[in-house]
Amino acid sequence: MSPLIKLAVIPGDGIGPEVVAEAVKVLEAVTAADDVTFDATWFSLGAARFLETGDVLTDDDLAAIAGHDAILLGAVGGVPGDPRLANANIERGLLLKLRFSLDHYVNLRPSVLFPGVQSPLAAPGNVDFVVVREGTEGPYVGNGGAIRQGTAHEVANEVSVNTAFGVERVVRYAFAQAQGRPRRHLTLVHKTNVLVFAGSLWQRIVIAVAAEYPDVTVDYLHVDAATIFLVSDPSRFDVIVTDNLFGDILTDLAAAISGGIGLAASGNINPEGRFPSMFEPVHGSAPDIAGKQLADPTAAILSVVLLLEHLGLTDAAARVSAAVTADIVARAALGTPRSTSAVGDAIVTRLTD
Amino acid sequence: MSPLIKLAVIPGDGIGPEVVAEAVKVLEAVTAADDVTFDATWFSLGAARFLETGDVLTDDDLAAIAGHDAILLGAVGGVPGDPRLANANIERGLLLKLRFSLDHYVNLRPSVLFPGVQSPLAAPGNVDFVVVREGTEGPYVGNGGAIRQGTAHEVANEVSVNTAFGVERVVRYAFAQAQGRPRRHLTLVHKTNVLVFAGSLWQRIVIAVAAEYPDVTVDYLHVDAATIFLVSDPSRFDVIVTDNLFGDILTDLAAAISGGIGLAASGNINPEGRFPSMFEPVHGSAPDIAGKQLADPTAAILSVVLLLEHLGLTDAAARVSAAVTADIVARAALGTPRSTSAVGDAIVTRLTD
Numbered sequence A, B: 001m002s003p004l005i006k007l008a009v010i011p012g013d014g015i016g017p018e019v020v021a022e023a024v025k026v027l028e029a030v031t032a033a034d035d036v037t038f039d040a041t042w043f044s045l046g047a048a049r050f051l052e053t054g055d056v057l058t059d060d061d062l063a064a065i066a067g068h069d070a071i072l073l074g075a076v077g078g079v080p081g082d083p084r085l086a087n088a089n090i091e092r093g094l095l096l097k098l099r100f101s102l103d104h105y106v107n108l109r110p111s112v113l114f115p116g117v118q119s120p121l122a123a124p125g126n127v128d129f130v131v132v133r134e135g136t137e138g139p140y141v142g143n144g145g146a147i148r149q150g151t152a153h154e155v156a157n158e159v160s161v162n163t164a165f166g167v168e169r170v171v172r173y174a175f176a177q178a179q180g181r182p183r184r185h186l187t188l189v190h191k192t193n194v195l196v197f198a199g200s201l202w203q204r205i206v207i208a209v210a211a212e213y214p215d216v217t218v219d220y221l222h223v224d225a226a227t228i229f230l231v232s233d234p235s236r237f238d239v240i241v242t243d244n245l246f247g248d249i250l251t252d253l254a255a256a257i258s259g260g261i262g263l264a265a266s267g268n269i270n271p272e273g274r275f276p277s278m279f280e281p282v283h284g285s286a287p288d289i290a291g292k293q294l295a296d297p298t299a300a301i302l303s304v305v306l307l308l309e310h311l312g313l314t315d316a317a318a319r320v321s322a323a324v325t326a327d328i329v330a331r332a333a334l335g336t337p338r339s340t341s342a343v344g345d346a347i348v349t350r351l352t353d
């Protein structure tokens, strides 16, 4: 009996469908010879769907998606400044709603500077770390409000909510990650000197959990200092654990120094598997280059590696990872840029050779 | 009658006293021939004072400081991890208390890559922008709290408070800055897609004030995207206006790409002059190198430039700026690093030559 994996595919907007097509192509190729089959259901969600129907994510959509084993997402978001989207907030209503509803409390974002890839840093050194970003708390909870809106007396508040429950589970995940890596080092990033209540909670929990991981070394950086080290000495990092907003900021910077957002993969993970985890490139929908086969599908394909790892298909994950790495190394020698599908095809060829 | 300027000097901890000594040396030298005298009162504040007396900043200290025309601060903060400072939070109790009490709603942080200075970026281009960071609102207000602290049911909240009054005044300041610069460009940085209430307030106010500055071009970046551009294309920035926390993060990154925190100056400004403004290097107290004449006083001396500009002593400001620039350019040719006081002396020599 060959295991059947139910995959929800959300291509989304802009370049999303193009990069997802390549990711699915690679997924099918790597499992073709294996005793496992992916059964994909495609969901039309995003700005385009909203403009057509007025829906961002219905309860039925959510229930249908939740019935799958994993989710692959391209990118969502319309053309910036489109007046018809002014009040839609597709990001909150779709992307964040999925992360929160499906309890994706780990947002896993590896940063690796692949051989031959150009970093904007003159001397990046060996960049190979992973950010474990909390995904269901912090300033992202949507706990804000305003009074006297539109007047000179407006007050607009945003509340960052942090719980021992929520912090402890993501910190435990981060320590387990650190334990499994050669350097076994974990850095907590926060702003404990200013956000004293949230910071104290994070710090106490990291100290408590650290006692269970005597072979993992731990240090702490304020978020501002962390940005300095990310450009002056990124090789110092191994595992970073941090809050939702700091993680958002640091992972874009991390992607930039590792050769750009075109290579940055991410997993929105519910480790216990109560809900399907969701894998997506860190990049956005880039409507300006959409439909032209100009987008780099590598980040989407690397997200497939995370998806396969999450499903325990480690052998397939390693094969995709090796094929992508080989393709990236070979890129330096290429003259002209390849189309989106040519990149996918090249990786499939390496997989099946 | 020669104008007398009452200057409060807070050398602080670690390398603070060393770098402040050079800043004061330069200040005295540049005004020696002028019709203006600085009358300095020295305040012993910081971790050392706390360890001696248990006081961080008394009401008397604050009243005395508030009676001055301007403040020069070195750096505050003890040795990280010193258990005697565990509950002190010198940053909140001293630095942030001064910024909030003296209504320093503009935190002005220029980023310039001086000729001959090494950036960690391979191709930084022409880096010359200024961050106008809000200083009295946002997540810095100290409006946090926790329940069930120390238990598995702890909830720790932090509230970001943003007002039309507070946002508008700093946005106006930023537009005025942009207007006075050759490129006349302003970038709002926020996270409007997630922090929808605070973000909407910032965005509406920027749009409203922009109407009064038709010759200033305006754009918007999410804070995560802004970090990417700071390493991939920093020359695109002219004036950045942003919230207190985003400004904290972006200005450390900006300092890093402009040759490091040793060159980053800042002004905590109350533009109307109801309270004295405070000028300080962005760097910390660096206790590990304190007392050894190893610290670079350039950031403190560049803070003197901002102080002189604020006081309307634009000629003196320009002279210090030119002397520092010339010194920085000459550094590339120097073999061995100079002592803290040697750097101050060299700049004084250029001033008086």
Ligand SMILES: CC(C)[C@H](C(=O)O)[C@@H](O)C(=O)O
Pocket: A091, A092, A095, A096, A248, A282, B193, B194, B224
């Ligand atoms: C689109 C946006 C809501 C999202 C976030 O802030 O998490 C994005 O920046 C990301 O990092 O995945």
Ligand SMILES: CC(C)[C@H](C(=O)O)[C@@H](O)C(=O)O
Pocket: A193, A194, A224, B091, B092, B095, B096, B248, B282
């Ligand atoms: C010391 C700390 C409270 C301060 C801040 O966060 O503002 C510092 O990082 C700065 O940027 O001046």
